[in-house]
Structures are given as structure tokens and as C-alpha cells.
Amino acid sequence: MKFLKSPFFWIVIAVSLLYAVYPKLGNNITLRETLVLSAIYVILATNLNLMIGYTGYVNFGSIVFFGLGGYLTLWLIGGYGWNLYAAVLFAGVVTSLLTLALGFGILRLRGAYFALATIGVNEAVKDFVSNFDKWGGSEGIFLPFSTYKSMGGAVHALWTVYFLIIGVMALSLLLSWFIKRSKFGLGLFAIREDEDAAIVLGVKAPVYKAIAYSVSAFLPAVAGGLYFFKNGSIVPEEAFNLHLSIESIVMVMLGGQGTVTGPWVGAFLYERLRGLLLTTPSLSNFHLVIAGVLLLLIILFAPGGLMGWLYKRWARVRGVLE
Amino acid sequence: MSTPILEVRNVTMTFGGLTAVDDVSFNMAEGEILGLIGPNGAGKTTLFNVINGVYKPTRGNVVFRGRDITGLPPYDVVRLGLARTHQIVKPLNEMTVLENVVVGACFGAENLGLEPAQYVAEEVLEFTGLLQMKDELAGKLNIALKKRLEVARALAANPRLLLLDEVLAGLNPSEVAKMLDVIRSIRDRGISILMIEHIMQAIMSLSDRIVVLNFGQKLAEGTPDEVANDPQVIEAYLGDPEMAKRILEEEEA
Amino acid sequence: MLQIFSSVMDGLLIGLVYGLAAIGLTLIFGVMDVVNLAHGSIIALGMFFLYLFFGAGLHPYLSLVPVAILGFFFGVIVYLIAVKRIISGPPLMSLLSTFSVSMIIIGIGTALWSTSPYNINFKVETYNILGYTVTSARLIAAVAAVLVTFGLYFFLYRTVLGKAVRAVANNREAAELMGIPSQQILAISFGIGTMLAMLSGALIATLFPFTILSGGVYELKSFVASVLGGLGNPTGALLGGIILGLIEGSVAPFIQISWTNVIEFVIFVLILLFFPTGLFGGRK
The missing domain is CATH 3.40.50.300 (P-loop containing nucleotide triphosphate hydrolases)
Incomplete structure (x- = not known):
């Protein structure tokens, strides 16, 4: 139980508890909804970082995991009366396995080709689901209000889902941290730096990449299930929104790719910034412009992101936060 | 024979x-x-x-x-x-010299865990005379040291x-x-x-x-x-x- | 029978315009290994530039000239600001920097024109050839796309500057050793790619209503077309565009139009997997 001694572990637990308890104490629904979004962003960015930051493969279509998880969950609950826990777990596992199979194919592509293929996969799935009558086509799936009854009514169910989402956020961060400190993570970083060299050094790159890809799909799929269950409905445009995929990349870059804390900080800041831009009347028209300029500045002048910049200045921080 | x-x-x-x-x-x-x-x-x-x-x-x-x-x-x-080095060196640039060699030890013939690999790597670095710069980023080394790093990495595979x-x-x-x-x-x-x-x-x-x-x-x-x-x-x-x-x-x- | 013929012809004509858009994308990739994610927003900008010149009283087809010039300089500026600094970095950097340009363009575009649809209202003839009905706008758009492509080839193969572009595409370092100023060539190439994207956008604007977000669809079609033809290969991109148009046209009578996208993206991923250099061979 060495991890119990690590400050990072306790920071994650403390922040997650704070997330969970604070809105509940004041029964503050608005705050809860803001934090849901923030937590979802953290989940998406942190898992995406396993591919972009750890393995060096730019997944532009990571949102497909989130959407597929959402669809599978709502389909199982709405169509077959599964309970929420079983449904999200099943959705996570199925999405992961599909991603594993897909990974053995498209991870043979490198650089821009892989990025394009991931966009293609997301768009293909979105267009397929839009036409798939079993899943309601472009109308999507609606959960009847009675679904929440078995969870002690809607109010209670929504709080439960909220705590679960916070739990998934904590798990994402811990997973990312464990991988970074593992032999598996070392292999991934070697692949990121030079895949051919890594292979010659003995890293089973095709398998490692596919596993990383598959792992990076699991928790986002679970989160998608929880999120759309909370909303009570899902439509293709929202589930497979390529834009959110790319925003997740922005969060990873903003915080610092390849670090554990970076995507967390990046997602949190991005959510705050987005909220600020959208709610300030004079800025709301320009929120895309401002976000774009910010992204451009990071890429041109601070490609290591916030944490990369911080670690360069204070190397000691790195030991604590990773 | x-x-x-x-x-x-x-x-x-x-x-x-x-x-x-x-x-x-x-x-x-x-x-x-x-x-x-x-x-x-x-x-x-x-x-x-x-x-x-x-x-x-x-x-x-x-x-x-x-x-x-x-x-x-x-x-x-x-x-x-059976390990090898490359004519055109291929350091893992953004990783330290030590980490480079740990990769070699981890994924080599012994299939070591992270901790034992650490010891093997330090030993190999000592042997190849790279121990002083184990915390440098591999990409920052000069060509002679990069060549030695190639050898060290291959050697760490035992x-x-x-x-x-x-x-x-x-x-x-x-x-x-x-x-x-x-x-x-x-x-x-x-x-x-x-x-x-x-x-x-x-x-x-x-x-x-x-x-x-x-x-x-x-x-x-x-x-x-x-x-x-x-x-x-x-x-x-x-x-x-x-x-x-x-x-x-x-x-x- | 006639219906199928009409669909195929429609597909061919629009496919040429897709092809032009795809050439803009593939040229930039071929010369500098940058997948330009601002491509779609630049196409949309081409639509709105045409709208502005048209609004100022210029005939839509005459407006293509200033749109082209604006497009070129716009591309050069984008290159200098957003691409030049990270051109030698990992692919993630150029993907993101061009994407941020896209966010900025769409952001400003939305503020200026909102996201509601616009169209270019001008007199369009309708011809009937052996029962096939076609508008002059479609014919002219296709012909214009072909002419611009010929122009590009003339430039690349018959002018000194064009040959320099090809030299840089082939091997940037070797070209530099031969005294070719590669930075200028890269800027010019990005300008030309952008110009082609804007022209295709302008041509599309003469056919269909458009919004500032319309570029996204054509960006994805450009990806599919250029991957079909082999990324980096302009002829391939044009053929890829035609294939795309033909697929859309020929399946249209048989299945719901919304399924064509699924087919296109599945083909796209399969081509990437099994023919990564495209159907006609990519660069190198």
C-alpha cells in the first residue's frame, strides 16, 4: 500500500470529497451542475492524455467513447430495464473491447493519419447512430421519468449520479497516476518518444498502444453513461460532438500533456474560462475567438502547458504532483 | 563443438x-x-x-x-x-538518461520490474561511464554520449x-x-x-x-x-x- | 435509367468542386506535412467573401477573382502567424494551431454574420439535355473547378516558382541546400492551398445556401477525398472528390441520403487502414 504515502493520492481524495460534499451541504443544484460539467471535462481530458500525452498518439475523436457509453447505457436501461450500475459497467466494458479491436487496426497509422482516422471513426459512428432506428435515429433515446423511481425518485437519483461522476473523476486521476508510475507507462512513454527505438528495446508497441487506447475509452464511456442518464436523454449530435473532443485536447494542452495533474488543472480552468466567457455579455460573442487565441498562444509559446512550465521552474513540484 | x-x-x-x-x-x-x-x-x-x-x-x-x-x-x-544499437542514434529525447536505460532493462531479456530495472540501469550506467549524467535529458547529450547511451540501453537488456x-x-x-x-x-x-x-x-x-x-x-x-x-x-x-x-x-x- | 444518369451527372459535377477543396488541403499537406484543420472555416470564409463582393454589386463569377487574391494573402498571413513557428514540431502542434485558427475564424464569423443561412441570389439558367436537367450554376462551378486545377498544374510544372514548391515538397533540406528560400515557398504554398479552399467555398456558395459553420461538412469531405487519392497528391484529391461525388450521386436514388455519410466515413477509415497512400499512390 505504498500509494497511501503519496501526497498525490490524498490530494485527489481530498479534492474529490470537496467536490462531492460542498454542493450537497448547501443543496446547491446550480453549483452541482457546474461541477458535473467540470468533472466530465476532467474525466475526458485525463483519459485522453493517456493517448496524447503518454503514448504520443493524437486522438481527435475521443468523444466517441463518451457517446457510445451514453447510448449503450440508455439503451439498456430504457429498453431492457437494467439498473444503472450494471448498465454503465457493461457500457464501459463493451466500449473498451470495441476500442481494443479498433486499436489493433487504426493504431498502425501514425501522426496525422491516425488523427484523421479517429475523426473518421467518430463521424462514421455518429452518422450510423443517427440512422439507427433501434437507438431512435436522429431523435435519440429518452428515458421515461419513471426510470428514476427505482432510485428513490429523481432528486435522490440525480445526487447519486453526481457522486458517481465525482467517483469516476477520482478514478480517472488515480488511473492516470498509476499508469505513469508503472512499467506499462514507461513503455508508453518510450513509444511516444520513438516508437521504432522502443520496439527494438523490447516494448511490444502494437499491444501496448492498443491497451492504452482501450483503457482510455473505459472511464469516459462510464462517464457518458452517467451523464446522459442524468440528462434523461441522448441525441447523436450531443453524444458524438466532435467539438467537445477537440476542446478536450485544448484542456490537455492547457494543463500540460504527459503530466498527471496537467489535464486536471487544464480541464478545470477551461470550464471556468468557458463559463466566464459565456456569461459575460460583452465577451460571449467572442468566446470562441478568445479560446482560439489562448490555444494558439499555448501552442506557439508554451507547448508544455501550465504544468510543463511549472515543472521547468520548480522541479521539486514534480515529485509531489507528477 | x-x-x-x-x-x-x-x-x-x-x-x-x-x-x-x-x-x-x-x-x-x-x-x-x-x-x-x-x-x-x-x-x-x-x-x-x-x-x-x-x-x-x-x-x-x-x-x-x-x-x-x-x-x-x-x-x-x-x-x-539479442540486443542492438542504431547507426543513427535514437535516444528517447524527453526522457532522462537513466529512464532510457531503465526501458532497456525493463523490456530486455530479464523482463524486469521497475525497481530491479533501476538497479540494473545504474550498474550499466556506471559501467559505461554515464552515471554522472543520469538525470540529464537524453536529447541534450552530445553525439559521443548518445552513442554510449545506445550501447548502455542495449546492454541493460542483458x-x-x-x-x-x-x-x-x-x-x-x-x-x-x-x-x-x-x-x-x-x-x-x-x-x-x-x-x-x-x-x-x-x-x-x-x-x-x-x-x-x-x-x-x-x-x-x-x-x-x-x-x-x-x-x-x-x-x-x-x-x-x-x-x-x-x-x-x-x-x- | 434517366434518374440514375441524372444522379451520376449531378455527382460528377459537385464532385469536381469537392475535388478543388480537397486539392487545397492535400497541397498543404504534401508540401509541409500539415493537416490544415482550419480548412473548413476557410471554405466558409470563401463563401462569405463571395457574399460580400456580390453584395457590393459585383457579379458572383467576377467576384471569384478578388476572393482568390484575398484567399492567397489570408493564407500567407495564417502561415506566418500560426504555422511557421511549429512547422518542424510534432504533428499534434500543427493540428492544434490550425484548429485554433479555425476557432478564431468561426468565432469572428459568428459575431459578424451569426449562424443563420445566407445565399447568393443571381440569375441561373436551367438547361435540359436529353431529359437531364442541370443549372448553369452547377455547370459553371464544375468548369471553374477544372480550370483552377489546370491553372495549379500549369503553375506547379511550368513556372520556376511552382518547381520550387515541388522541390520543397520533395525534400525541404535538399531544396534549401540548392538555394531555394524554403520559408517563402512554404508561405506561398499555404497561401495557394488557402486560395483553393476559398475558391471552392465561393463556388459552393453559388449552389447552396450556407452558414459560417457550413465549412465543416466540406472539410470532412476534403479529408475523405484527399485520403482516397493519397494525402499529398493533388490529382488524386481531384479524382477522390469525383469518386465522392459519384458515390453520393449513385447511391442517392437507392438509399436515404443520410446514409451516404456513413458509407463515406467507413470508406475513409478503410482506405486509411488498407491503402494509406490512397488509391492512386500518395507523395513519395
């Missing part, structure tokens, strides 16, 4: 219409240093790539310690105890056979001398070495035997003396005046 550590049997490698390696065969005994020489474009590095599994040969077999490893991917080959691809090229005389010391001590550890080299003096003095490639074919094989006096070899190198001059100079010396 015991099983050879490496048997290359009738290996041919073609790319499209081009034959880079043409029906090459040779054996290597355990503990031997075998030099692989030949003019530029003779197919030496291609042969290395076939041996460690980067390429699957068009025809022929590679047998390592009695086991046919033809077409096995490189990550499986290194697991069996190989029985090490393929060294021009580890002396681009080094100044004192760096060459240091590297030669390292190579000799590797051999003293009982590791067999197959090395490509252009610096004739070095390879003549280090190798037990030498294989000469020319236009993808094996031209000659024998002790350094035999090879240096082989009229065919001299003729082949006369096509490369620079090399011929070097050989002649070294003969005089």
Missing part, C-alpha cells in the same frame, strides 16, 4: 527490385567478436535489421542459440537475448549477443579509445558481439573474425589477417579509393 550463438543461413533481402542482401551465410561462436565490414551500401545495416527482426528476410533463416528467429518481431528477439552498428563513427580519437574499452569489457563479460565498423584499425584489432560484404554478397570471411590480404577484398575496396588508402595505411602501420 557447441551450438553457434548465431547462424545466418542464406539470407536474402530485396526491396522492390533492389537486392540489398544476397544469399549471405555465416556462423558466430559464443563469446566471439565478429566484425562486419564493407563499402557503403553493401547491405550491412540491412543485415542487422534482418537479424533483429526489423525486416523479415525475403529468403533464408536467422538462428539464434539454436532457435529459428526468422521474422520474429524485434521486441521478441530482444527478449531472447543480451547474450550484442549488435553494434557503427558505434565509433563520428567520435574523436579519445572518445574512440573510451568506446573501445567499453566494447572490450563487454566481451569480457562473456557477451558475443557482432559489429559494423568503418574504422579499419579498430575493427581489425578488436575482431576475432571478419565478414566482408560487397553489393549485398558475402565476399570473404576469416581472421583479420586473412581478410586484409584477400585479393578480392582489396579489389572491392579499390573501387572505394578512400577505403583502399586507409587499408594500405593501416597495413603499413
